[in-house]
Structure formats: C-alpha cells, structure tokens
Amino acid sequence: MAGIKAKAKLKGDAVKVKALMKHPMESGLRKDKKGNPIPAHHITEITLLAGGETLMTANFGPAVSKNPYISMIVAGPAKGDELTIAWIDNKGESASTEVVVK
Amino acid sequence: METINTTRRTLLKGTALASVLGITGIVDLLTMSQANAAWSEVAFESGSVGDVMKALFNEDLTPTESADITLKAPDIAENGAVVPIGVKSTMPGINRIVILVEQNPSPLTATFNLGKGARADVSTRIKMGKTSDVIALVEADGKLYAARKNVKVTIGGCGG
Amino acid sequence: MGYIKMIRITALTILGLILFAGAAVATPEGDRKAFSDFYTNRFSDIPASDFVNGVYAIDAASRVQWEQIEDFPPYELDIDDGEVLYQAPFANGKTYASCFGDDLSVIRGKYPNWDADKAIVMTLELAINNCREANNEKPLKYKKGAIAQLSSYIAMQGRGNSINVVIPADSSAAMEAYENGKEFFYSKRGQLNFSCSDCHMSNSGNKVRADLLSPALGHTSHFPVYRSKWGGLGTLHRRFGGCNKNVRAKPFSAQGEEYRNLEYFLSYMNNGLELNGPGARK
Numbered sequence: 001m002a003g004i005k006a007k008a009k010l011k012g013d014a015v016k017v018k019a020l021m022k023h024p025m026e027s028g029l030r031k032d033k034k035g036n037p038i039p040a041h042h043i044t045e046i047t048l049l050a051g052g053e054t055l056m057t058a059n060f061g062p063a064v065s066k067n068p069y070i071s072m073i074v075a076g077p078a079k080g081d082e083l084t085i086a087w088i089d090n091k092g093e094s095a096s097t098e099v100v101v102k
Numbered sequence: 103m104e105t106i107n108t109t110r111r112t113l114l115k116g117t118a119l120a121s122v123l124g125i126t127g128i129v130d131l132l133t134m135s136q137a138n139a140a141w142s143e144v145a146f147e148s149g150s151v152g153d154v155m156k157a158l159f160n161e162d163l164t165p166t167e168s169a170d171i172t173l174k175a176p177d178i179a180e181n182g183a184v185v186p187i188g189v190k191s192t193m194p195g196i197n198r199i200v201i202l203v204e205q206n207p208s209p210l211t212a213t214f215n216l217g218k219g220a221r222a223d224v225s226t227r228i229k230m231g232k233t234s235d236v237i238a239l240v241e242a243d244g245k246l247y248a249a250r251k252n253v254k255v256t257i258g259g260c261g262g
Numbered sequence: 263m264g265y266i267k268m269i270r271i272t273a274l275t276i277l278g279l280i281l282f283a284g285a286a287v288a289t290p291e292g293d294r295k296a297f298s299d300f301y302t303n304r305f306s307d308i309p310a311s312d313f314v315n316g317v318y319a320i321d322a323a324s325r326v327q328w329e330q331i332e333d334f335p336p337y338e339l340d341i342d343d344g345e346v347l348y349q350a351p352f353a354n355g356k357t358y359a360s361c362f363g364d365d366l367s368v369i370r371g372k373y374p375n376w377d378a379d380k381a382i383v384m385t386l387e388l389a390i391n392n393c394r395e396a397n398n399e400k401p402l403k404y405k406k407g408a409i410a411q412l413s414s415y416i417a418m419q420g421r422g423n424s425i426n427v428v429i430p431a432d433s434s435a436a437m438e439a440y441e442n443g444k445e446f447f448y449s450k451r452g453q454l455n456f457s458c459s460d461c462h463m464s465n466s467g468n469k470v471r472a473d474l475l476s477p478a479l480g481h482t483s484h485f486p487v488y489r490s491k492w493g494g495l496g497t498l499h500r501r502f503g504g505c506n507k508n509v510r511a512k513p514f515s516a517q518g519e520e521y522r523n524l525e526y527f528l529s530y531m532n533n534g535l536e537l538n539g540p541g542a543r544k
Contacts, residue, residue: 005339014221018334024493029207044141048220056220061146063203063211065184065227066493067336076219090141176327178472181544184490186330227331256472258544 003095006085009102014075017048017099019085020067027062042090043068049084050077077101146210151202151237154210158200165239165248168193173238173249179230182255188225189214189238191247196222198241204250205234230255290429290440290530297531301479305467313480314538320467321474328542337414337488337540340495344415347408352397358412361393370420370537374427374526376436383439383522386413387497391517404516405500410486414495417486417539425483425537427530443527446520447478452511458524482529484541491544498525 006019021043028040042062048055055074077083079101086096145157152162174188189199199214199222206229214224222240230236230253237250302310305320312319318328351357362369370386377384387409391401402409429436447458461470462478469475485498499521503513514520 005342007334014219020334020336020339022339053218055217057215057217058224059141059146059213059215060226061208061210061212063206063208063229065229065490067339069225069227069334069336071188071225071334072214073221073223074219075221176323178323180324180327181490183493184331184544186327225330258471258473 004085004087004097006083006097006099007102008077008083008099010077010079014073015077015083015101016071016073017083017085018069018071019046019097020069021046021087021095022067023087023089025060025062025064025066025068040090043087044090046070046085046087048072048074049086050074050081055083147208148210149208151204151209154202158210158213159246163246165246168240168247168249171238171240171247171249173236173251174225175236175251175253177252178254178256181258182230182232184227185230185236185253185255186225186227187236187238189222189240189249190224191222191240191242193222193240193242193247195243196240198239199224200239200241201226201228202237202239203228203230203234204237206231209237290437293444294531294533298479300463301466301477305477310479311535313477314483314532314535316476316480316484316541316543317474319480320477324474324544331542335488335542337486337495337542340411340414340488341418341540344411344413344418347412348415352394352399354397356397358390358393361389361396362416366416366419367423368420369416370539371423371426374522374529376428376430376433376439376526378430378433378436381435382519383436383443383526385517385522385525386416387499388517388522404497405503406492406494406496410495410497410500413486413497414540417537420537421539423537425529425532425535427526427533429530439523440527440530442520443523443525446524447527452506452509454509456509458505478528478531480532480535482525483532483535483537484539484543486539487541487543489543495540 003023004019004021006017008015008017023043024041025043026038026041028037030038032038040062043060043064046058046060048057055076056072058070058072060068081101082098083101084096084098086094088094142157145154148154148157155162168191170191170193172188172190174186174190176185179185187201189201191199197216199216201211201213202209203211211228212226216222228236233252233254235250235252237248240247298310301313302308308319315325315328318325348358373386373389374383387404390409390412391404394401402412429440450457450460458478461475462481465475466477467475482498485501486495487501488495497516499516502521502524503516506513
C-alpha cells in the first residue's frame, strides 16, 4: 500500500479510478544546497488492470507534480471487482495496490 | 512466427511494468502499439513541441484544433508546482491523450494510452515553469486533434 | 421597547464600540468577538464559519483549484503514514494512547491548552514529544516529517470538532501567555517592519505581489498543512517561521515560547470555529 493509494467508484456505466502516488518526481534539473545536481527520479509508467487485463497505461515525465495524482475513467468493471494499479520509475522502483470498486 | 515473437519481446522490454506485475496476458499488451506503452526518453526530453511531435509521431505534425476536446485548466495557476489539468473528449476511436506545456524546458508532460473500455477523461496535476499554453492532443483513428489554453503562472509574495 | 432593555442595548453597543477600539475593557472573549467582527464586516458576504478555509473563502478562482486538489489531497498519504506511526508501540511496549487516551476524536480539540504543572502553553506537537520522552524515545523535530504526519492523523480524527481554547480564570500566568501571543500578533518586526496584523488583518484580501493575503481568522484550524510550495506537510510553527522570514525577521524556534503563545492567542480567536485539519494550501 505504501507508495500508492487508490479509490475506485462506479458512476453510472463507468468506474472512476483515482490514485495518489508517493514520489519525489525529481526532474534532474534541480541542484541541492551544495550546488550538486539532484538526479532525475520520477515515475515513468502507470498501469491500470482488471483481472490481469490492462485497461489503461500512462507515461509520466518529471513535469508531473510531486506526489503525482491521476484520475481515469474505465467502462467494464463492476461493483466489487478488484482493480490493480501500479507504477514504475526511472530507477526501476515500483509500487502497486489493489482497489475494490465501490 | 518471427514478427510476433520480436514484437512480444520488445513490448515486454518496453513495458517495464510487465515484469514487475508478472503479466501473463500478453495478448492484451499486443493490442496497444509498441510506441504508446513504452516510456520514451527521446520524447520526454525533447525541448520543443515540434521535437516532441517528431519523437511521438515521426514527423512534426500539425494537429487539427478541435472544440470536441475539453481542456480544464485554471486561468491563473495558484502555484506553478501543482496545476490541476483535465482532458476530456467524446470523439470516437480515441487511443491516446497527450499533455504538453509549451514553455516548459521539456514540453511533453504526460501521455495516457487508452485500452479496453477506457474513456477519454483523464486528469492529473502538473508543474509549469512559467506562463504558457497547455496543449491537449487527442489521437483518434490515426488523426491528431488539439485544444490549448493559456495558463498564467505568477510569482507570489508569501513564501516561507 | 422597554426602558431597561433600551439602556442595556445602548450599554452593550457602547461596550462593543470600546472593544472594537481596543480600549480598557479588553477580555479574551471581548478580543475574540472584536476580531471575528472585524473580518465578518470586512468580508460581509462570508459567514464566520467559512474562514477556516483561508483564502479559498474569499477567492473563487483559487477555490476551484483547491477543491480539485481536495478531491484526493496529497496529505492523505501522510495521514496513512501518521496512523502507522501512532499505532506502533514504543520500545518499552507502550503506545501514544497511554499518553493521549483511547478516544482519538477528542485529542486534537484539547490543544493548545494551559498546562498548569509546567506553567506553559501546551501544544499538540509538544505533547507528542513529551509522550515520546516519557517513554524513552527520542524527540522528533518540530517542523516536518514524522511530527507532522502524527499531527495530521490526529487532526483528521478530530475534524469537525469545535475549537475551544480555555484560559483558566484562576491563572494569571495563562492570561499572561495569551497577552504575549496577542502582543506578538500586533507587533511589527523584521526589516520590512510588518506585524502579523499588517498583512492578515488590515490588508487581508489584498495582494502582495501575486499572493492574496489570507484573513487571520481561521488561520490555525487546518494545520498541519500540505503546501504545494513545500511539496509536503508542515506544522503551524514551520509556517510561523516562514512568515517571519518573509518580513525578513529572524524566525523564532518551533515550539519555543513565542510561537506557542502566538498559537494560544490565535487559536483562542478561532473559538467556535470548526477544526478542519489537515489542510491543503499553495
């Protein structure tokens, strides 16, 4: 759960999935107090799945805000279905979580 | 068959998440174009909208301005570090949405690759270095459409 | 109208005018009423209860962006971390509940208060560290990180409760702390020679460069705060320090006497308003 928090709600005929991801989203352009460049460290891909099937992916660059937010709308999943959302970053670190559609 | 094996391998490599998640449903990945699902360093590091276009579409395409794209963005950003942006469109056959910030050092900010059942209705929060047009591109049925909105980014007086 | 009633109404009106002018009959409750009236008069179409939302109560354009962020605010991650921190036992096996009690919903509303034993204003963050030290744990730093996350979890549990800061009638020291906080609020400081009231009272609703100055009424209700500028969560005293630096004054130490007394005064001014922390601001 740490690293990503998600909510999924059925509205009419589609599910709105919202997620908040814990990540510094460093662009690589900033410098620290000593003048050394802070290396780029940001989420690159996000995937939303239902039953192992990919519903949507997103690619983020470092210009997405720190602790990134994403919202998506997908038709298909029903109330009670479990979705998986995951991210991976440019260092290969990743996080994922399951969320039940309410 | 040679082609499918190569594509499969490239797709798996391109979508780093695939190995993380242990996805066995390769068929679904194949439905998305290779370029879409992979994070492109060239595209995200391009310094101008034109170069982003070349990286994403192989040529500096001029999209068609479309009123069918709703781009939600503030007139004046409360803080350039966190600007809420929403893109929505009811055009048929949309497979990708791209968000660009024209005046950012690297304009390509995010892309959304719509798979099965995904609606063209996404939002996120972005960083803007200065006042700039935010451009939403929508790729539908092989054609490219766009909407843009100017967002002012100001210098505040209350830091702390 | 009865003669006695007329006299009473006239007397109260005169008293009100005196309080507003800040003269002899000042009591904390009188101060609070005058403080609140100042803002409800200045922003006449905004009810007092709305001021807990700061600039978003007085500026529609930024309110829209704030509401979009509040749809899934970044401090939710901190609240979750705060919950883990709060529930984790100390090395000696005890937990924060042994200091704060089992009812999470009432903790936030107890602070700040006058601690008669220590003869100081006690704040939530100071109480957290007192609890840690009483259980042989190292104290946390006061501006951000774990202290803010713990505070955000406790604030969330206490949301919706009324602010009710008490100045014990039998304690002249408590009254002195309140008066010190009040004096701090109205005193000029720094190279720019501004008092808190210069910006947040006389110029509330005006702009300093492109920033809208928030009213001081409601200021303390929503802390700790996730600021877009910080890209993270910070405590009230972190913000006090930042504001002092803005007028080029040397900041006082977080959880030092000056800021605790200021918190006491400002929180008292918010009595009756709703606790709505943690908050999201730019």
